[in-house]
Amino acid sequence: MAEYRMPNRQIPLDDSWDVIVVGGGPAGCAAATAAAREGRKTLLIESTGCLGGMGTMGMVPGWCPFTDREKIVYKGIAEEVFMASKKSTPHVPEAQMDWVPINSEQLKLIYDRLVTEAGVKVLFNTVISAVEMEHHDQIDVLIASNKRGLSAYKARVYIDGTGDADVAIWAGAEYAKGDEKNGNLQPATLCFSVGNVNMEEYRKGPWLHTENKNSPIYSILNSSKYPRIRDPFMCENEVAPGLLGFNAGHVWGVDNTNPQSVSDALLEGREIANDLLRGLSEFHPDAFEDAFIAQTAPLMGVRETRRIIGDYILTREDYFNRQTFPDEIGRNSYYLDIHLSEEEVEEAKEGKIDMGVRNANYGKGESHGIPYRCLTPRGISNLLVAGRSISCDRTVQGSVRVMPVCLVTGQAAGTAAALACAQDEVDVHALNIDALRKTLRENGAYFL
Numbered sequence: 150m151a152e153y154r155m156p157n158r159q160i161p162l163d164d165s166w167d168v169i170v171v172g173g174g175p176a177g178c179a180a181a182t183a184a185a186r187e188g189r190k191t192l193l194i195e196s197t198g199c200l201g202g203m204g205t206m207g208m209v210p211g212w213c214p215f216t217d218r219e220k221i222v223y224k225g226i227a228e229e230v231f232m233a234s235k236k237s238t239p240h241v242p243e244a245q246m247d248w249v250p251i252n253s254e255q256l257k258l259i260y261d262r263l264v265t266e267a268g269v270k271v272l273f274n275t276v277i278s279a280v281e282m283e284h285h286d287q288i289d290v291l292i293a294s295n296k297r298g299l300s301a302y303k304a305r306v307y308i309d310g311t312g313d314a315d316v317a318i319w320a321g322a323e324y325a326k327g328d329e330k331n332g333n334l335q336p337a338t339l340c341f342s343v344g345n346v347n348m349e350e351y352r353k354g355p356w357l358h359t360e361n362k363n364s365p366i367y368s369i370l371n372s373s374k375y376p377r378i379r380d381p382f383m384c385e386n387e388v389a390p391g392l393l394g395f396n397a398g399h400v401w402g403v404d405n406t407n408p409q410s411v412s413d414a415l416l417e418g419r420e421i422a423n424d425l426l427r428g429l430s431e432f433h434p435d436a437f438e439d440a441f442i443a444q445t446a447p448l449m450g451v452r453e454t455r456r457i458i459g460d461y462i463l464t465r466e467d468y469f470n471r472q473t474f475p476d477e478i479g480r481n482s483y484y485l486d487i488h489l490s491e492e493e494v495e496e497a498k499e500g501k502i503d504m505g506v507r508n509a510n511y512g513k514g515e516s517h518g519i520p521y522r523c524l525t526p527r528g529i530s531n532l533l534v535a536g537r538s539i540s541c542d543r544t545v546q547g548s549v550r551v552m553p554v555c556l557v558t559g560q561a562a563g564t565a566a567a568l569a570c571a572q573d574e575v576d577v578h579a580l581n582i583d584a585l586r587k588t589l590r591e592n593g594a595y596f597l
Contacts, residue, residue: 193270345440478557
């Protein structure tokens, strides 16, 4: 590709902020809320037109479990969001705390109210395009682009909640990406909703989930009519009466840091959604004969891209050891949810992969800690990272990438940023950990 050198130019600068959070998904919303509740003037910059990320724009139809099957482990702001969301699905039993459906429209309002009531200023439809450094280890300003053109934004502390560690990488942070052996990334999914389902027939019919070998997904997969359906991945939730949300179908080779890759995946994802409904109409007509695609997600369901190299790298061994850390800021009990590569799909068909062993589910009451050091990119003094791109190996990323964990790391990052603003010279690596953990506990967080 040819290059173009931009001439010297001046752009507007807004330097009025204590904390700037980039990315308005669960991690970014929790981070901005936590910082603002601690009295810091906070700006939240989001590239789309609403907050919530995968739970709203991504249309993920259900929450991953909030409990370790004994108690809620994702507490504080995470529990606050979850319980508010649960109220918007009154058809769900009150006692159900795991795999609870999501009403994505109501969740948008929940996140809106969460951040604005805390005093956060939100800037929608704005993309961070560059990071300017004051020194090699300190961010000076962020360059943003929107309908106004280019603008610069400056704060004392920055939080990267982009999911892809965009701010961190553009600031020069070290990172890893994908499978260390071949660079593979987990496949992506375009979630969608299906309306006019015959719910009586759906409820008394076969469970659609992949784990049910009698699910119609296997008939769809084995039919020559639907070549885009290459594996049996299917999850669905009743998000509202007569409306099912689907997290189903895989698109391989998607790199969310490559806009053309994502563009191609969105096109493919809509075709897959259509094929899945056609297949359900054929093989489960009593429930789906008159159903239609109500909506496909505006946002691609990406599971993996970059992971920062932080002051600590959370490892597979930490997961299996149920590790506790002196600086932990939360706990996690979700399993090692790494979706199969194209090659592994073929191996699974031949019975060569034991998913029970691969997933390594915890027993009741078990969890591992998440150290604060996983949020601090090496070599950058005024930046924290929250969400799926925290410092961990690829195996553990399959577990900590989900929304409940992102809310927890977001609250920790926002609280840490607020405390760092009180330092004479900001250095997130030199934060008083006891003060951080004390503040988090006072605000409902759970850790050992």
